[in-house]
Each structure stands twice: as structure tokens, then as C-alpha cells.
């Protein structure tokens with residue numbers, strides 16, 4: 298007998314032509330080398346044709362057949378559910394071990410042993426019942442389990458409740474199907490399998506799978522004897538899986554629909570303006586205008602990608618708290634510059650005030666910034682010219698010792714939101730007006746991210762808004778109070794690039810366009826740049842130059858032949874210590890903190906995210922160049 302625990306909750310999605318579209322880890326562990334696209338019966342049951350119990354192949358009427366899995370030697374219950382688009386979800390679970398031996402005994406036609414086993418087993422959800430093969434199936438046999446499962450206290454009470462007829466243990470609506478499954482010709486040894494609802498004493502009912510056979514009773518009359526399994530729990534599991542798969546599917550379609558529109562819009566602008574720019578290169582005024590528009594579209598595209606990545610990261614549970622000691626004033630100080638352009642462009646009065654007693658707090662700066670930026674960019678987006686936006690940060694006492702609450706109120710006099718829309722603002726992709734209607738770009742991801750981040754920080758968010766009047770967002774987050782000495786000085790120096798002049802950089806980058814952009818930026822700052830097209834070439838160039846010839850390597854991570862991590866490890870392992878110690882900075886589109894950590898762990902000295910922020914690049918170079 299196989300290890301029944303590994304059967305639990307096997308989950309597949311298959312197509313109507315029996316191809317595996319998805320499966321869970323259990324399945325992966327169970328069947329060596331199983332792959333998406335394999336034929337399910339081949340990959341799991343090692344068969345050349347669909348299984349005898351498979352309802353998709355039309356081989357059974359049941360949507361929860363129980364079958365014997367010869368491959369592992371156990372009884373398995375499979376629950377099939379149609380997902381639409383020709384896809385099916387299948388959950389397989391081993392029938393409990395005690396149930397298995399019962400079915401085995403039944404298969405060996407020994408129902409007496411089966412009954413004994415049943416009474417002795419600790420399975421609460423199988424009972425046995427029998428009736429003479431006569432009109433209404435007069436009760437011939439019932440075991441304790443069955444009486445209990447149907448909600449009766451004694452055999453007498455049970456007999457009375459069903460009026461002595463087994464037919465009364467079948468939901469009337471399911472009778473035609475049961476009759477069809479049993480047929481009208483009974484003979485000793487005849488086996489049947491059917492499924493129906495069993496009514497309990499209190500009028501409620503449960504779904505059962507009934508497997509049984511016809512025997513000769515002690516008095517020589519023919520009788521059916523059934524083992525009934527309560528499958529309510531399995532059906533509920535299946536229903537949940539179906540609902541989950543369904544809503545995941547809907548969300549995915551909505552996501553793709555929104556994404557393709559929202560990516561195409563700025564991409565279209567970039568393509569269009571690139572064309573125009575090409576044609577008008579000799580007109581500096583026009584060119585500048587086109588470049589400005591291209592830059593806007595690029596920013597939208599980048600914000601969109603960042604939002605989507607952020608969302609998927611939070612949803613996959615990968616986002617972690619990263620608290621550092623911060624002067625809480627940073628919240629208000631940073632934003633003026635970010636929104637300055639918008640402020641001037643739309644003539645918006647932007648005021649900020651901070652009322653805190655404790656300046657130094659533990660803050661997850663990235664998450665707090667993101668919360669503020671998302672709410673504030675909405676305020677700027679949805680407030681017409683001449684409006685007002687204010688930020689007020691207040692300290693409130695907290696119940697927890699050594700902790701305060703920071704209440705941030707962001708208020709605008711913008712277009713506001715309707716009462717009907719307000720309850721939906723934290724739903725992904727929900728927007729009161731489409732881009733086409735409002736001419737305001739957006740994805741409907743900003744606020745869902747805010748909500749998720751606030752939850753992650755253990756805070757709360759409140760929104761008040763009225764159409765035509767404006768909106769107020771109040772975010773309250775808990776923060777531990779920090780001591781003065783724990784704080785780190787913020788490094789805000791502007792880098793003096795004059796010291797870069799003549800330094801040699803080896804740029805390892807496989808993508809020509811990225812390489813060209815990086816080389817232009819670096820050359821502008823007086824650096825001398827050579828390029829390697831992958832990790833192997835980079836390693837080769839270091840090995841074949843004198844130690845100290847290159848001052849620093851800028852290393853892309855995802856490259857063909859040898860990636861940046863491997864190249865760094867190989868360089869660090871070189872015998873020539875001078876060469877092995879060269880500063881290496883990762884320059885990569887893998888922009889999460891984990892990627893940064895991984896770069897450092899593989900021996901790099903720093904990390905710059907793509908698309909390149911020039912100030913950040915220079916800052917990192919300044920720190921890494923000796």
C-alpha cells in the first residue's frame with residue numbers, strides 16, 4: 298500500500314483532451330518527471346487510454362468516482378469540476394485507510410467482513426444499509442454508523458423514520474437516477490455504484506457515494522447491501538476550489554485586459570513620438586517637445602510596471618517589513634520636490650505640516666513613501682488647476698508601550714468620488730472613470746497597493762470623499778520610538794563626478810540598447826568604458842588585462858552563457874588578488890531588495906536598478922570607485 302498521506306489534495310487542472318494544464322506540488326512529488334502538457338492518464342496512471350473512472354471520457358456518470366489506483370495500491374476518490382473553456386479541475390484524495398480495506402473486502406464479495414471492519418473503524422462518514430430487492434426495498438440490514446449518520450438514536454427510531462423502506466433514505470429528486478444506476482434486474486453478485494442525497498432525521502441531507510452489491514439474504518430472498526460514504530466535505534472542497542479557480546480566472550482576464558490597454562497607451566506614445574522625432578531632428582523646438590512627451594510616457598510605463606510588480610510581490614507574501622530609524626519629517630520633506638512640477642503646472646497650493654513629539658521612529662521607509670506617493674499622486678491627478686492639497690502628520694498616543702501612532706491626513710479639493718464608488722476604491726483595477734472618459738491615466742492599482750501596504754504595516758486607512766468637493770485619506774500606522782544614537786545620518790551629498798575622469802569601467806551587458814545607453818551616460822561623466830557581452834567575456838577580459846587596469850565592473854545579472862552572479866564569483870575566485878578584488882556593481886532590472894541582497898551575497902559591492910537613475914548610478918559609483 299502506498300503512503301496515503303501523499304495523496305491528500307492532489308490537484309490538477311486538465312483540458313478536455315486530457316492534457317495537464319496545471320498541478321500542485323503533491324502531484325509533482327508523486328509522479329517523477331510529470332510535466333504541463335502531458336496526457337493525464339499517461340503521466341499518472343501509465344495508461345494509453347483515459348481511465349475507466351474518468352467522467353471527462355464519459356466513462357462514468359459520477360463526478361466523484363472512487364477507483365482503485367493500481368499504481369499505488371490505494372483507493373482514491375476523484376472530484377471533477379468543469380471550469381469552463383474546456384477545462385476541468387480535479388482533486389484526488391485517498392480514501393482513508395480503514396475505508397480502503399472495507400472496499401477491498403466488498404470487492405472480494407465479503408460484506409460480513411466489510412461490515413465488521415466498518416463498525417470497528419474510526420471513520421465517521423461511512424455507513425452500511427441493505428434492503429430486499431422488492432418494492433421500496435424493505436429494510437434488511439442497517440449498521441450503527443448508518444443510523445448515526447442519518448441522525449437517529451436507535452434502530453427502532455430509524456425504522457420508524459424511514460417507514461421500514463430503504464427507498465426513503467434517498468432524496469426523492471435523486472430516485473430516477475438511482476433506479477437507472479441499479480437497473481431492474483437483480484442477481485446475486487451484481488455490483489452497482491450510485492450517488493444521491495441522503496435525508497437525515499432533521500430534514501437536512503448529505504451527498505453520498507453508494508457502492509454495493511446484491512446478495513442472497515439468510516432467508517433466501519435477494520437483497521442489496523450498500524456502503525455509503527458521506528462526501529459532503531469533498532464536494533465542499535471541490536466547490537471551493539472551483540470558486541477559487543473561477544475568480545482567479547476572472548481576475549486574470551481583467552488583469553490582462555487592463556494591462557494590455559495600459560501598456561499599449563504609453564508605448565503607442567513612445568513609438569509615435571520616436572517617429573516624429575526622427576522626421577524632425579533638425580527642428581530643436583519640436584524635438585524637445587517630442588522628447589518631453591516620450592519621457593512622460595516612459596514614466597507612466599515604469600510606474601505601471603512597478604505597481605504590478607509590487608502588487609504581485611505583496612500578494613505572493615514576499616513583501617517583508619524593513620524598519621529603520623528615521624526622522625519622521627522625511628515624509629513631508631521629500632514630497633515637495635517629487636510633486637513640484639505638477640504643483641506649478643496646475644497651480645496647486647500644496648501645504649504640509651508636522652506635529653510630532655518623537656522625531657525618531659522605526660519606519661519602513663520604502664513602504665511609507667509608496668503609500669504617500671500613491672495617495673498624493675491621486676490627489677494631484679484628480680484635483681483640477683487652482684485647487685488645494687494638504688498633508689498633515691500628527692503623533693497620537695498608542696496603547697503599546699514604546700510605540701506611537703502616526704496619523705497622516707492627505708486632503709484635496711479635487712473631483713472627489715461618488716458614494717457608490719467609495720466602497721470599491723481598494724479593489725484592484727477599479728476606477729470611477731476610465732482613462733478615455735477622464736483623460737487621467739491610471740490603472741486602478743495605486744490604492745489597492747496602499748491598502749495592502751497599510752495592512753502589512755499593521756495600520757489603518759480611512760477615506761472620506763464627496764463628488765465635486767474633494768477627498769481625504771487618513772492613514773494611521775504604528776511605529777516604535779527610537780533613541781537618538783540608533784539613527785544613521787542620511788547621505789544626501791551631490792556626487793562630484795570630476796573624480797571619475799579617466800577611470801576605466803568594464804560594462805558587462807548583453808543587450809545592445811541598454812549597453813549604448815549606459816555607455817553614453819558613463820562617457821558623459823568622463824569615464825572610459827569597455828564592453829563585455831556576457832559573463833564569460835567579462836571574466837576573459839579581466840583575466841587578460843593587468844590587475845588594476847579596470848577600476849570597476851558594472852555587471853548585468855541576466856546574461857547568456859554566464860550570468861552576473863556566476864561571473865562575479867569566478868572573478869572573486871581568481872588567483873591574482875589584485876584582479877579578484879575589483880569593485881563590481883550590479884546593474885540590473887531585477888530591482889527588488891532580495892535581488893540587491895543576492896548581488897551583495899554573490900560578492901558584488903553595490904547594486905543599481907534599471908532603468909538607470911543617473912544620480913543613483915553616480916552615487917553608487919562614487920562609493921565603489923577607489
Ligand code: ADP
Nearest residue numbers: 675676679713728729739740741742743744768
Ligand atoms: P488610478 O488612480 O491609477 O486609477 P487608484 O487605485 O490609485 O488607481 O485609484 C482608484 C480610483 O479611485 C481612481 O481611478 C479614481 O477614480 C479614484 N480616486 C483615487 N483617489 C482619488 C482622489 N484623490 N480624488 C478623486 N478620485 C480618486
